[in-house]
Amino acid sequence: MNALRPPHPRAATLAVWWRNLKVWRRLLGPALAMNFGEPVLYLLGLGYGLGVFIQGMGGMPYLTFLASGIVASSAMTTASFEGMYSVFTRMVPQRTYEAILATPAEVDDIVAGEILWCATKSLVSAAAVLLVAVALGALEPRPGLLAVPAVVLLTGLAFAGPALVISALAPNYDFFNYYMVLVLTPLMILSGVFYPVETLPAAVRALVDFLPLVHAVDLARGLATDQPLDAPLRHVTVLGTYALVGAYLATVLFRRRLIR
Amino acid sequence: MTEPIVRAHALAKHYGALAAVAGIDFEIEPGICFGFLGPNGAGKTTTLRMCMGLSPPDGGRLEIFGLSLPRHGRRVRARMGVVPQADNLDPDFTVEENLRIYGRYFGLRRRILDTRIPALLEFAALAERAHARTEALSGGMKRRLTLARALINDPQLVVLDEPTTGLDPQARHLVWARLEQLRARGTTLLLTTHYMEEAERLCDRLVVMDHGSILDTGTPRELVNRHVEPEVVEIRNAPAHLEGHLLDGGCRIERVGSSLYCYTRRATALIEHLRDQPGLVFLHRPAGLEDVFLRLTGRELRDT
Numbered sequence: 001m002n003a004l005r006p007p008h009p010r011a012a013t014l015a016v017w018w019r020n021l022k023v024w025r026r027l028l029g030p031a032l033a034m035n036f037g038e039p040v041l042y043l044l045g046l047g048y049g050l051g052v053f054i055q056g057m058g059g060m061p062y063l064t065f066l067a068s069g070i071v072a073s074s075a076m077t078t079a080s081f082e083g084m085y086s087v088f089t090r091m092v093p094q095r096t097y098e099a100i101l102a103t104p105a106e107v108d109d110i111v112a113g114e115i116l117w118c119a120t121k122s123l124v125s126a127a128a129v130l131l132v133a134v135a136l137g138a139l140e141p142r143p144g145l146l147a148v149p150a151v152v153l154l155t156g157l158a159f160a161g162p163a164l165v166i167s168a169l170a171p172n173y174d175f176f177n178y179y180m181v182l183v184l185t186p187l188m189i190l191s192g193v194f195y196p197v198e199t200l201p202a203a204v205r206a207l208v209d210f211l212p213l214v215h216a217v218d219l220a221r222g223l224a225t226d227q228p229l230d231a232p233l234r235h236v237t238v239l240g241t242y243a244l245v246g247a248y249l250a251t252v253l254f255r256r257r258l259i260r
Numbered sequence: 261m262t263e264p265i266v267r268a269h270a271l272a273k274h275y276g277a278l279a280a281v282a283g284i285d286f287e288i289e290p291g292i293c294f295g296f297l298g299p300n301g302a303g304k305t306t307t308l309r310m311c312m313g314l315s316p317p318d319g320g321r322l323e324i325f326g327l328s329l330p331r332h333g334r335r336v337r338a339r340m341g342v343v344p345q346a347d348n349l350d351p352d353f354t355v356e357e358n359l360r361i362y363g364r365y366f367g368l369r370r371r372i373l374d375t376r377i378p379a380l381l382e383f384a385a386l387a388e389r390a391h392a393r394t395e396a397l398s399g400g401m402k403r404r405l406t407l408a409r410a411l412i413n414d415p416q417l418v419v420l421d422e423p424t425t426g427l428d429p430q431a432r433h434l435v436w437a438r439l440e441q442l443r444a445r446g447t448t449l450l451l452t453t454h455y456m457e458e459a460e461r462l463c464d465r466l467v468v469m470d471h472g473s474i475l476d477t478g479t480p481r482e483l484v485n486r487h488v489e490p491e492v493v494e495i496r497n498a499p500a501h502l503e504g505h506l507l508d509g510g511c512r513i514e515r516v517g518s519s520l521y522c523y524t525r526r527a528t529a530l531i532e533h534l535r536d537q538p539g540l541v542f543l544h545r546p547a548g549l550e551d552v553f554l555r556l557t558g559r560e561l562r563d564t
Contacts, residue, residue, distance in 0.1 A: 102312060
């Protein structure tokens, strides 16, 4: 069989997703504490603390600017952590995939189910950010907010594939530090979450434009604050490309790791 | 003649320069318990992985239920149950949930699972534990749950990789009893083990494997008759001068550490001689699979 063939997920994908949902429901308390606690701390700490010195940013109050950016970055962080630490836990110490592969389910189903699950968790964490932001008055409850989950889902998919790629290559948990320090943290700082990308040097900005988070931030911020979107198709295309290429590479690499 | 349920011909698997499985042939008749006996690193687990369609062979042919592997892995696994060597139950789920989610991977409907799960819990003697967290189970209970889980799809063939390794004697006997029950129902069992007692007790047919090759095939009795003399006398802390005497007496001698093993057709004279030696500790027993195993695979320590 050709190891590079395109992914062919089937019905068992949903069983993999459902398993993760059931485990998550079991551990709901700590999960939600994280989902709600983080945005509260960021918005109160940075938004109010830093906001005192900043009159406004990008034509809106700083708290609003920050909240609409964090919606997107939390989708990135959540999908990435799930795709690395949780997936690795299921793959190596818990041997969950070994158990699944003894059934008619295949590697393609596992990868597709995990990617869907990562995106689902992005949705939950971004929803928590939105709720906190509205409760703190950072965002107004506008109809545009209802479109934000679609952006978040796409963002989750765009980061899930790459995170699974890293998991498929990881010999141990420490390996994830490289991805955190070389990819996630720079993206978080440079993608317009905390300040507009227009202030970056032109070369850096051009580079950042090839990376997914800035597109997620632009879409989420535009929709959450009811501002006209600039080049929405381009944003969606970049995110969609990361999602598809990431899913393909993750599938190929997981086949290589699990079918020996 | 019934068609074999598993058929392997010149089956081979290499990892780099290492031939994990070096071209083996075997056939398994339906309804029997077929054992792979061999030391660590003999190629048993690799053979099982190929049977599951999770390890593409580098050479030869492998068919299960008349379907070739790894091509028809999904269809084969739909009719197969697997008990892996290391527990891989879901620690966050209850006993019952572990069975239910596993059924989902097979695409089994809720209604089927609703009737099958209580029966399996009964079979595994876990009915009272249905809602216990899996993490809280003892090693023996986890093994039984893993066995119950392997039966969720009502398989024709159950593959078990060292099913009782690490269990205490009580737990091991309970697992054996369940496996005998399964075989009595007509389920074909394929197991690997390095416990002779397990192989002797459960297996109708065996292959002895080492270094990726099959050394011999047969029923436990055939293997014993073919490879070792019927009687064994083990002598602990045997003094050096004894060895010469035993050789004169027509024994085949093996020394392992400070013990001597004398293989012979008639041990009567030897035993009389040993009785005359005060302080000598010895044991007279019929030869078994362990003797075959040690004879075929050698006595050096395996550190793999």
